[in-house]
Amino acid sequence: MNYPVWELYYLNSGTLVAIIAVLHVFISHFAVGGGIFLWLTDLKSVKEGNAALRQYVRRHIWFFLLLTMVFGGVSGVGIWFIIALSSPWATSVLIHTFVFAWAIEWVFFIVEIVSLLIYHYKFDKLSDKNRLRIAFIYAASAWLSLFVINGIITFMLTPGQWLVTYNFWDGFFNPTNLPGLFFRTAICIMFAGLFGFVTAVFEKDETLRQKLLRYCAKWLYVPIPFLIISGLWYFYSVPENARLTNFVLNQQTAIALNVFIVSSVLLYLLALILIFKTSTALNRAAVFLLLLIGLSWIGGFEYMREYARKPYVIYRYMYSPSILVTDEERLSREGFLKHAKWSPVKEITEKNKLLAGKELFNLQCLSCHTIRGVKNDIVEKTKGLTKLGILSQLYGQGKIRDYMPKFIGAEKEMEALADFLASLHAKGESKTVDFKPEKERVSIPSFNPAKDEYVLLAWSTLGEKCITDSDRWFSFLYPGSAFQAVLIKRGVKPEIVSEDIEIHYEVQKGYENPSRHSEFWRYSEFLKGKKLPENTGVTGKGLRGVFDYDKEKNIFSVEGVPVLPYRDDGTFNPYPVFEAKALQKSTGKVLQSTKFVAPVSTELRCFECHGGALRWNGISGISDETARNILRVHDRNHGTKLLESALKGKPMMCQKCHEDFIVKSKGIKGHNSFSASMHGWHANYIPWKDERACNYCHPNDAKGNTRCNRDIHSKLGIGCTKCHGRLDEHASAVLLSQEGKRTAQLLVRNLKPETPISEINPRKPWIQQPDCLSCHVGFQKPAKNVRAFNKWITDAAGLYRNRKENTGKIPCIACHSSPHAIYPAFNEFGKNRDNIQPMQYQGMPLPISSEMKCEVCHKVKMQGSPHHANMLRAFRNKKALQ
Numbered sequence: 001m002n003y004p005v006w007e008l009y010y011l012n013s014g015t016l017v018a019i020i021a022v023l024h025v026f027i028s029h030f031a032v033g034g035g036i037f038l039w040l041t042d043l044k045s046v047k048e049g050n051a052a053l054r055q056y057v058r059r060h061i062w063f064f065l066l067l068t069m070v071f072g073g074v075s076g077v078g079i080w081f082i083i084a085l086s087s088p089w090a091t092s093v094l095i096h097t098f099v100f101a102w103a104i105e106w107v108f109f110i111v112e113i114v115s116l117l118i119y120h121y122k123f124d125k126l127s128d129k130n131r132l133r134i135a136f137i138y139a140a141s142a143w144l145s146l147f148v149i150n151g152i153i154t155f156m157l158t159p160g161q162w163l164v165t166y167n168f169w170d171g172f173f174n175p176t177n178l179p180g181l182f183f184r185t186a187i188c189i190m191f192a193g194l195f196g197f198v199t200a201v202f203e204k205d206e207t208l209r210q211k212l213l214r215y216c217a218k219w220l221y222v223p224i225p226f227l228i229i230s231g232l233w234y235f236y237s238v239p240e241n242a243r244l245t246n247f248v249l250n251q252q253t254a255i256a257l258n259v260f261i262v263s264s265v266l267l268y269l270l271a272l273i274l275i276f277k278t279s280t281a282l283n284r285a286a287v288f289l290l291l292l293i294g295l296s297w298i299g300g301f302e303y304m305r306e307y308a309r310k311p312y313v314i315y316r317y318m319y320s321p322s323i324l325v326t327d328e329e330r331l332s333r334e335g336f337l338k339h340a341k342w343s344p345v346k347e348i349t350e351k352n353k354l355l356a357g358k359e360l361f362n363l364q365c366l367s368c369h370t371i372r373g374v375k376n377d378i379v380e381k382t383k384g385l386t387k388l389g390i391l392s393q394l395y396g397q398g399k400i401r402d403y404m405p406k407f408i409g410a411e412k413e414m415e416a417l418a419d420f421l422a423s424l425h426a427k428g429e430s431k432t433v434d435f436k437p438e439k440e441r442v443s444i445p446s447f448n449p450a451k452d453e454y455v456l457l458a459w460s461t462l463g464e465k466c467i468t469d470s471d472r473w474f475s476f477l478y479p480g481s482a483f484q485a486v487l488i489k490r491g492v493k494p495e496i497v498s499e500d501i502e503i504h505y506e507v508q509k510g511y512e513n514p515s516r517h518s519e520f521w522r523y524s525e526f527l528k529g530k531k532l533p534e535n536t537g538v539t540g541k542g543l544r545g546v547f548d549y550d551k552e553k554n555i556f557s558v559e560g561v562p563v564l565p566y567r568d569d570g571t572f573n574p575y576p577v578f579e580a581k582a583l584q585k586s587t588g589k590v591l592q593s594t595k596f597v598a599p600v601s602t603e604l605r606c607f608e609c610h611g612g613a614l615r616w617n618g619i620s621g622i623s624d625e626t627a628r629n630i631l632r633v634h635d636r637n638h639g640t641k642l643l644e645s646a647l648k649g650k651p652m653m654c655q656k657c658h659e660d661f662i663v664k665s666k667g668i669k670g671h672n673s674f675s676a677s678m679h680g681w682h683a684n685y686i687p688w689k690d691e692r693a694c695n696y697c698h699p700n701d702a703k704g705n706t707r708c709n710r711d712i713h714s715k716l717g718i719g720c721t722k723c724h725g726r727l728d729e730h731a732s733a734v735l736l737s738q739e740g741k742r743t744a745q746l747l748v749r750n751l752k753p754e755t756p757i758s759e760i761n762p763r764k765p766w767i768q769q770p771d772c773l774s775c776h777v778g779f780q781k782p783a784k785n786v787r788a789f790n791k792w793i794t795d796a797a798g799l800y801r802n803r804k805e806n807t808g809k810i811p812c813i814a815c816h817s818s819p820h821a822i823y824p825a826f827n828e829f830g831k832n833r834d835n836i837q838p839m840q841y842q843g844m845p846l847p848i849s850s851e852m853k854c855e856v857c858h859k860v861k862m863q864g865s866p867h868h869a870n871m872l873r874a875f876r877n878k879k880a881l882q
Contacts, residue, residue, distance in 0.1 A: 001323060001340045003088040005362040009371040013086035018306075020082055022299045024075035029298070030195045031068035031112075032146045033188030035139035037196060037219060038064065038119070042135050046128045052208050060199045061120045067195075069113065087367065089322040090313045097162075097171055098152050105148040111141040146184060154180040157238065157309045159317060176237045182230035186223040187298070193219025194267075194294050197274060197287045206280075213274045213283070220271055238308055242315070246307045249746075250403040251639060253307040260300030267293050310403035319405040321364045328408050336360065336409035348412045357420025360413055364405075371424065379424050384629030389609030391418040396685030399750040401637070433618035435572070435705045437828040442577055444832070444839045445594050454592035455494075455857055456503070457837060457848070458485035458580040459813055460599055461801045463820030464699060464708040467564065469602035469615060471520040473627035473646045475527050476654035476674060478663075479520055479562035480537045481598050484555055485547055486814055487582045487591065494857040496809055498549055502585045503556045506544040507598070508577045510567035514543070517566040517616070527653045537562040547580075555811065563598050565620065565706075572619045574601045574699070574706045575829050577836075595836045599821065601706040603699040606630060619705050661766040661796075672744050675765030676734045680747035683731035689753075693727040694720040710834060711822035715880045723770040725789035728753040729760065733790070736762035761790050768792035769799055772812075779870040805867035815848035815867075823847045824881060846875050 006013050038057060045053035083091050095102065115138040123131060154176040155162065162171035196216035203209040235243070246253045270293065273286045309315045318324055323331070327339075337343050337356060340363055345356040361369075361378070369378040382390050394414050398406035407414055447455075461482045468477045485503050489495045515521045515534035524532040536542050539560030547556035565574035581593040602621045607613055610633070612626030622630075631643035642652055654660075658674035659667030667673070672680065678697075686693045691700070699706030700720060709720070724730050728751045736757070738744035748757065763769075770788035773779070796802060800819055803812050817823045817834065824845035825834030835845035842853045852872050854862040865871035 001321075001336070001363055002342075003322070004342045005366060006085050007362060007366070009366075010373040012366055012368070012370045012373060012375070013082065014367055015370075015373075015375045017079070017082050017086050018303070020075055020078045022295070022302055024072065024079055025302055026191070026295050026298050027068060027072040027075065028146075029184065029188045030064075030191045031072050032139075032142045032185075033190070033192030033219075034064050034068065034195060035112075035116075035135070035142040036189065037192035039132065039135035039139045041215075043132055046132065052205070053212075056199070056203065056208070056212060058123055060196070061116075061123065063199050064195075065116055065120050069116065087313055087322055090318055093314065093318065094152060094156075097166075097168065098155075100168065101148050101152060101172060105145055108141045108145040108148065112138055112145065115141065143185070143188075146188065147181060150181045150184055151177050153305075156314050157242075157305065159315055163316060176234060179230055179234035179237050183227065183234050186226040186230055187301075189223045190220055190227070191294065191298075193217060193221075194290060197271075197290060201274070201280075201283045201287045209280075209283075210277055217271055217275050221268070224268075239315075242308055244742075245401070245403050246310055247304075249401045250307055250310065251636065253304060253403075254639070256300050256303035256307060258300075259296055260304060263293050263297035263300055267297055307403065311398060311405035319408075321367050321405065323364075323405070323408055328406070331408050332410065334410075336363070336413055348416050353416040353419050354423055356413065356416040357418070357423075360409065360417040361420055364408065364417075368404075378421060382421050382425070384611045384625075384632055386607075386609055386611050387418055387422040389611065390421045391415060392609055392685040392687060394418055395687040399684045400681070400746055433614070435619050437705075437707070438571070438573075439828075440573065440830045440833070442595065442830055442833050442836060444836060447840045449841075449855065449859075452592065453490055454497075454582060455488040455490060455841060456485065456580060456582045456592040456594045457488070457814040458483060458503075458505075458578075458594055458596045460597065460818050461813070462599070463711075463818040464574075464599045464601050464706070465563075466604065466699065467518075467600065467602050468604060468622060469518060469564075469620070470622035470624075470627040471518060471523045471527060472649075472651055473622075473624065473631060474642065474651050474654060475520070475523075476660075476663075478527060478538065478653075479514060479518065479564060479600075480539070480560040481563050481600060482557065482559040483547070483561065483578070483580075483596070483598065484557045484811070484813075485580055485582075486555055486810065488810075488857050490857055490859050492858060492860055496554060498554065498556070500585050501549075501556075501591075502583045503547040504545070504581045504583065505547065505558065505561075505578050507561075507563055508579070510569055510571070511563055511576045512543050513568055514562050514564040514566070516568065517564055520562075523649075523651050526650050535562065554809070561598070563600050565600050565602060566616060570617070572616065572705070573829055574603070574620075574708075575599055575827060575833055577833070594840060597821070597827075597834050597836070599708065599818070601699040601708060603704060603706045605696050605704075608696050614705075661764070670741065672738050672741055672747075673734070673765055676731075676738050676744060676747075679727070679731040680735045680744065683727045683751055684747060686727060689726040689728050690721060691719045694724075707828050709820050710827050711817070711820055711825050712877060712880060713822065714820075715826055716877065721787075721789070723788040725755070725787075726753060729755050729789060732757050732760050733763045733792075734765050736760060737764050755790060759790075761792055763792045767796045767799070768794070771798065772800060779868055781876060807866060810867065817847075823850075845881070850875050 038061065042054065042057045045057060115134050119131065119134045119138060126134065151172040155171045155174050158175040159171055160174040162174065193216040196219060197213065200209060200212035200216055203212055267290065270286055270290055274283055311320055312318060313320050313322065316325060331339060337345050337359060340359070343359045343363065345352055345359050348356045365378060369376045371377070372379050385393060391414065394407045394417060398404045461484055465481045466477050467479055468475050483505065487497050487501055487503065489497050513535060520527070521532055521534045524530065528538050532538065537560030541558055541560045543561065543563060545558065547558045550557050563576055565572055565576070567573065575597045577595050578598050579593060579595050582591045583589065584591055602616065604622060606622055607626045610626050610629040612623040612629060615621030615623040628643060631646060634640055635643055645652060655663050655665035655667060655674055657668045657671050658677050659665055660674040686696065695701040695704065698708065700709040701707070725733065732748055732751050732753050735744045735748040751757065753760065769792065771791055771793050774788040774791035775782040775786045793799065801813050804810060805812060817825060821834045823835060823838050827833040832839050832845055838845050838848060841848060841856045844851065849856055849871065851874060852861065
């Protein structure tokens with residue numbers, strides 16, 4: 001940030017550094033190993049009195065000199081030139097820190113030049129003894145050059161105590177100095193044999209050629225044990241966090257590693273051709289192919305070494321964009337551009353925000369990324385993301401995958417960079433339909449308290465059954481609502497009856513054909529492992545049928561009813577109504593009937609970040625474009641092939657890998673639960689942690705198309721975070737339950753919730769939820785500003801939808817309604833649509849038996865509170881009904 005930026009958008013300076021550096025390193029290692037090769041081979045010729053071998057050495061010197069001194073020297077100067085332009089501040093730090101080492105290295109380099117020239121031009125005139133001395137001087141000075149350069153190169157990866165002392169020797173003799181030196185020395189020996197093939201293969205004497213090829217092969221194969229041992233030593237000398245970040249999380253390192261491994265196998269296998277007698281043409285072809293493989297081999301290694309220190313150019317001292325680690329906090333607090341010496345923009349306005357964004361890209365991104373270029377194209381990387389998605393990416397950058405530095409700067413600067421990156425895409429922001437719920441009248445079933453002997457209560461177990469509705473691409477919530485019911489025989493002492501009883505259910509007209517509106521049935525074989533008949537759920541239930549009786553819970557229930565929020569007439573209504581009828585099986589007589597809502601939503605607003613639109617008429621559902629973008633990101637981040645599988649007609653169920661209690665999936669051992677993965681990942685990226693964050697994924701927004709949170713709590717202004725916590729708190733709780741899972745630790749380490757992580761109680765998703773009595777202590781009015789967050793029930797038996805009142809007979813949910821729809825509920829799709837049963841049995845939308853109306857079931861006024869304390873009182877929030 002203290003130097004001008006070299007604006008190379010197609011082939012950035014980092015790529016140019018890589019091209020020049022890999023070629024130079026390839027030759028420079030040969031320069032070291034080749035010197036040892038010349039000395040020892042010449043020594044061998046003298047000891048054996050082998051004139052032919054000596055002449056081979058003579059011819060090899062000319063090739064060696066031209067390649068190492070000319071090309072090696074020019075490319076070495078090229079590296080200095082390019083790094084000075086690419087990363088001038090880091091280059092300056094290296095020069096000033098190791099000025100003595102650079103001076104010594106130049107002394108050794110000059111000795112190399114002089115000794116090699118003498119060795120070449122005086123080869124035939126010097127005595128054997130003196131010639132070998134000159135050869136040794138070259139070999140020694142070349143290796144000493146490697147010794148010096150290696151100390152500086154390894155310093156950039158592991159500065160060690162230098163970060164504290166800034167002492168030359170601490171920086172030079174850093175933790176990876178010795179393992180790096182041994183590893184590179186082994187490379188030098190190997191390359192000596194590799195390049196020895198080049199001159200040996202042109203030897204005209206066939207017998208000598210075969211001997212030379214076998215001799216060079218020994219140089220290639222002998223260093224293998226040293227390469228392996230020193231390589232492992234080198235790898236484990238790298239800081240553990242750097243190994244994890246760059247060898248597990250960074251997919252680019254995996255590419256370089258694969259190149260390195262494949263090149264290693266090919267290098268040693270192809271060299272076998274040169275050991276055995278074959279045609280001259282095949283030998284020569286094999287040699288040049290070996291050189292290319294050797295170049296890719298050293299390229300793979302150098303790329304891994306470079307990636308290992310990401311996001312730094314000097315580990316833990318200076319970030320890749322040449323920003324000091326010690327300046328990060330100040331620049332984020334005060335603003336980055338304000339302190340950028342060469343930036344024309346200091347303060348961001350509406351007029352200059354795109355220019356400001358471009359400046360920020362140049363200063364913080366251009367060192368690694370291009371714009372529509374050959375490597376790390378930022379346009380491709382942000383493909384499928386909206387401006388909000390890009391902003392979220394910048395907010396979460398460097399937190400989980402910390403091979404990238406975090407964005408450094410103020411909030412306005414982050415937004416300006418997001419604006420600039422979004423402007424690189426021709427496509428505009430996604431549009432949605434301005435949807436307004438159309439109120440529908442629901443006829444309230446009749447009830448005559450003087451004559452009717454039965455009360456039938458039926459409900460959905462979830463306040464909103466959510467469905468992903470993107471089945472040709474992936475699914476994590478498939479169609480399948482669950483209902484429960486109890487039949488109560490009224491009396492002074494009411495009874496729950498089940499003998500000789502059958503309860504039927506049927507969806508309202510227009511919702512009978514969900515398969516017309518969803519592709520779930522087409523792909524059910526891949527998503528659920530079996531082909532399902534259209535309009536039938538995974539349990540075999542349809543849109544009409546009979547409840548099952550659960551003897552253990554003494555309740556009627558049905559699961560897997562595949563209702564969707566789409567009607568055949570094109571209406572979107574996420575609150576379809578079911579009718580339930582209790583029949584006496586022996587006579588077929590209808591004892592009682594009622595209606596209940598089956599809330600179901602497909603409004604997951606993934607498109608807000610991932611692009612696309614809402615699938616179903618711009619109102620709801622995940623579109624194909626959005627789904628593809630999500631899979632593309634997942635594949636890039638985790639190395640999966642989900643998009644490829646979906647394109648082949650084989651979509652995946654997310655819970656195939658991630659355990660999930662709600663769909664009864666065990667997932668794959670070692671993977672986080674689905675809830676921990678989703679909440680943990682997005683908590684690191686979504687910039688907001690309040691209800692806005694909840695509403696991107698859950699259909700709760702009061703201005704949305706579903707408006708799930710519709711009960712008395714919502715009416716009183718009590719939002720999601722009061723019970724579930726802010727997004728970072730909620731995510732921390734579920735992540736802490738993933739004991740021993742490394743990815744959970746990665747996801748939680750950068751979360752900074754208002755409630756300190758050390759004080760957050762772990763909770764199992766879907767099982768441990770907030771308890772109503774955490775706020776309603778003793779069933780009384782909650783204290784002011786009380787929160788249920790962090791006060792979890794022990795197990796699934798304590799869930800609100802599973803609990804029963806004091807007598808252990810009536811489920812709480814039967815009288816109070818489903819979660820997020822607690823009576824009285826306020827449904828935008830129709831007055832009392834969620835209050836049907838209270839209106840049917842007591843003529844008011846309050847919980848069953850409110851306002852001392854115990855006679856709904858008891859037929860007489862009650863004097864006590866048998867079901868729970870504080871029953872016999874007036875409803876507290878009558879004003880909310882107005």
